[in-house]
Amino acid sequence: MSKTNQPHRLWMYENMVKSRAFEDAIKPAYLEGKTPRFNMARGPIPGEMHLSDGQEPCAVGVCAHLRESDTVTATHRPHHAAIAKGVDLDRMAAEIFGRDTGLSGGRGGHMHLFDASVNFACSGIIAQGMGPALGAAMAAKLRGSDAVAVAYIGEGAANQGAFHEVMNLASVWGAPLVIVIEDNGYGVSVSKASCTAVSRNADRAAAYAMPGIHIAGNDPDAIYDAAGEAIARARRGEGPSLIEIETSRLEGHFMGDQEAYRPEGEKDRLKAMDPIPRYRERLLADGIDAAELDACEKHAQQAVETAFAFARGSALPDPASAFTSVFVERTTA
Amino acid sequence: MSKTNQPHRLWMYENMVKSRAFEDAIKPAYLEGKTPRFNMARGPIPGEMHLSDGQEPCAVGVCAHLRESDTVTATHRPHHAAIAKGVDLDRMAAEIFGRDTGLSGGRGGHMHLFDASVNFACSGIIAQGMGPALGAAMAAKLRGSDAVAVAYIGEGAANQGAFHEVMNLASVWGAPLVIVIEDNGYGVSVSKASCTAVSRNADRAAAYAMPGIHIAGNDPDAIYDAAGEAIARARRGEGPSLIEIETSRLEGHFMGDQEAYRPEGEKDRLKAMDPIPRYRERLLADGIDAAELDACEKHAQQAVETAFAFARGSALPDPASAFTSVFVERTTA
């Protein structure tokens, strides 16, 4: 980590904290109306809720290098990546609450966050965000811009056909695409080890003649460095890269998950390695002022509070709006 | 090639010749009714016709090791593999002619040859035969039999998602499956080099922790040796292998293909390397009697003539039979 990246480190810290604070605010809001017996259909935020607690380093380490004009496609577990990409937090919260002021007026919800102003999109179907990311990368390339695209996927997605097709196409086309695997060890209840033929998905990059980088430690700085190289490479027109990050999911697959599939004690071990306090300690050890970190935390907390107030203060959408935006009118002829 | 395999060499030669003779008989039959202007819809054999001329070594080198109880799934280009697997030649010809006596009573045609008695099946959708082959392999494994399955695909299929999924599953499950890539350099008009990120698909086997064997030379003996090892490995319960065979398609993608996409002179060069006369010379050089080879050729030719006579002598199916075999009645309860 070079000295010149100091501001990025604070940025990364603040965005990790913001993501965590956002999800810490989601948790009680999601559970409203769902007690005493948990019922996903109820409350102000119905449906599945996939939290990214513990995976924040993957979001900030990569997105620290990105511009608004770069594209990110995220998965069913998108909050941390959305926040790091600069998605409007107020409208994101409102979308998750299904409000009129949401990014999509409540049509999409938590698994379908789109913010065109920062080129952020999601898909809830495993590995299917990769194709659109490749397309965005190719659009940049064909237009001669140096914008890049990043596709986030989980390690479970690396066994889906779309992964293979997009990896090959990206390589053949020399697309400015970086594929980031967030390896949290599980696809719902199924462990990576039990369903993946290789121990490192990064090794699969060789099957597509592209660099494959494996990063252990769930460490924002290490991710920052590796992603910086891969993204710079893509910007230089040298083609795609695969980055595999060992990370950890500190909550269930979705809220309500009993997590009986985890080995005894695993969750405590993972929580003890929570990357956010660890990073705070590292920054302090590297001489950053506690006051600066406190300020980051405060900013983050305030942004989340504002966002939730905005969301809760917004109206539910007019039912008639369910019928709009199915098709978009032609703007030019 | 060990001496003990001498009978297999004659078997391989005879089956290559039989496949070629079969297709040489198909060609004029297919063109009946399609002249002066080629029209695929006309004649006794309508639809697409994918010939395997030049790819016969891939069929015989592998199938020489197979038993009836082993499964083969083939592609849209299935004749050579069907013949080498021992599919009933009469009923196969009748199926291609759309006759009542065909393997499937004319319901399937050239791209959907099924012969349950030798566990042979086809699919016309690229790479989609792999899943059923994996399933057949697993059925054998779960029942404790040492039967294996072989899935044939083209090199173009190695860029399809199904390839990736089945490779990974086969490895994770330790399935007795051998995947055979017939690399003829083209998927219709698109060259392998222009659409595949790696130069050797065998190298992709590493992404699934399975052996990947590359065989150059379109040589039945070399294929025989490599396939023998892979199949023995599968029978021993040691899991799947990938075999990539460099072969050549001596005709168009399908009959009627103008082949303008081929570089100047390529076709002549390939025809000069036709594996069948080359193998005949090799066998002669290795001391096999010309008379034995002549006898093989004669057997093959006779079998093909009998098959075509059977097909042409058979009735077209009763239209009412279009409605049967959609569902199969339950035989046991």
Add this chain to the structure above:
Amino acid sequence: MNTATAIRKQTIAKAMSEALASEMERDPGVVVLGEDIGKLGGVFGNTGGLLERFGTERVFDTPISETGFIGAAVGMAGAGMRPVVELMFVDFFGVCMDAIYNLAAKQAYFSGGQVSCPMVLMTSVGGGYGDAGQHSQCLYATFGHLPGMKVVIPSNAHDAKGLMLAAIRDENPVVFMFHKALQGMGWLGTVAGSITDVPDGEYEVPIGKAGVAREGTDITLVGLGITVHHCLAAADALSREDGVEAEVIDIRTIAPLDRETILASVRKTGRVVVVDDDYLSCGLAGEVIASIAEAGIPLASPPQRISHPDIPIPFSPALEHAVLPNAEMTLAAARQSIGERA
């Protein structure tokens, strides 16, 4: 055949897992494959306890490779086994439909009946719980349109068990849809009417036969899965408040569709409302109405259908609940039908 007597109220999830266990016990060729169907017992609870009871040789937690493992199930079925495979949400059909409709559904036909495909594809359908447009679809018509597979959906636990038994024993591919709002998973809420007595012996509910969920003379309400319960609720209100006796038909088998049972009812009542929660255009409700029209049955008022409109399923409850068919819409349509003359 119903060999049991004691009354045992069960959920559809439990009835499905019970049917699976009993068939696995009976037939060693039955194996279960899918994502999270082992350790977790199925996201929707329908494979609970199977791994513990039958082990990893019969119950396979798979990678997220639907094309691969559904394709493998086709091969297993062709080899004489009876795989039961789960596609967690029907919404995911887009990543694996070739294995379903070009392989499983056509294996018997392409082989001229030589090779059958006795497999069951279990898949969850339906919305109403805020899971948005990639996790709430029904796609009844998507599957019902394509030949070579049977497609069933139970509206209650009794039928779930009997249909599952019949599906596993069928020589043909059967798509077994189950509706999330009926599944009996507490965390999804459950329509009470789906929890019924489930006899504990073996019995089949025949595939290809619709059921008469309520007899009536004045109007026919046709539904499937959850909409059967909307129809029953509407029928209750009609009886109570309007003195109208509605007959309720539970389609139960989407393909092959039992047109006879529906037509017989409509011939009797002369009025019909069809309710499904799949998209409207080229939907199953339209198919039912077209079949009635083709048959030339004289109606006292035009046939009506209620379906999800031709829009993606919206996330916000304010939107989703406004467009999702329900009992009130069914009642209103029935009242309109009764009030009108053709």
Add this chain to the structure above:
Amino acid sequence: MNTATAIRKQTIAKAMSEALASEMERDPGVVVLGEDIGKLGGVFGNTGGLLERFGTERVFDTPISETGFIGAAVGMAGAGMRPVVELMFVDFFGVCMDAIYNLAAKQAYFSGGQVSCPMVLMTSVGGGYGDAGQHSQCLYATFGHLPGMKVVIPSNAHDAKGLMLAAIRDENPVVFMFHKALQGMGWLGTVAGSITDVPDGEYEVPIGKAGVAREGTDITLVGLGITVHHCLAAADALSREDGVEAEVIDIRTIAPLDRETILASVRKTGRVVVVDDDYLSCGLAGEVIASIAEAGIPLASPPQRISHPDIPIPFSPALEHAVLPNAEMTLAAARQSIGERA
């Protein structure tokens, strides 16, 4: 707008490639992707000459990776380009449907209109030439059932060019189906009526509007793609031999379906036969009939439909031609309709 005058007889293939070339000329954001669409000019001739004219930066021969390159097209469209992508046969939808119906079709909705998806998916449909059950399907209803995409199919070259222009300029995903038997590839045979005058300027045929291919007063025959020609042939025979004047409607846009034009015709004639070559159950023909029935239009005889039966498409011509809808079946149904009273 039609700015041209000279008469130029063209095939649909040529009309499609001409429309593509003219839009590529006009709009640098238009790119073409697919298998064999470059060097080969498209297996069905509809991209002929594009590679030579626009180069490898605009015309991409892809690997056999439909999920990958159709998904990429969604991303390109979201980024403001106008990709035209080919799925060689509609039968292959099963390997890539998620990219089509969960991504392309829902991008506008999920984003609340922020991100549109102006892409065209060209795909060949139809049988009749012996290519068997994985290469002969139509799947009109499969696509017409799922919201968020427009689906069109021309019955002649004039409409092919105008629909292609309109499709490329549409802000939304448009599935452009073309029927192999109308394509004008000599090697497939071609229905003569599909080869029409194609004005050489720019003009659009509006998406969402059915056409009246022949005016008439006595019965309405509804078709699309090739079945329009069956309807026209039947109408000719009816006029010549029966003194019956049939109106022929060319559906042209499968989704959104122009019910008004169809209903207006049926209101006038009181009799209707709908003909498609897709599978029957939950098909487009059924949708048309259901829409007529719902509208409560009084008919002089029950509506009829002719579709491919609910069986896989058989290979042998002896079987395929027995089950594939044709002009004779259309004529027979029309005569029955005329002869009957409701």
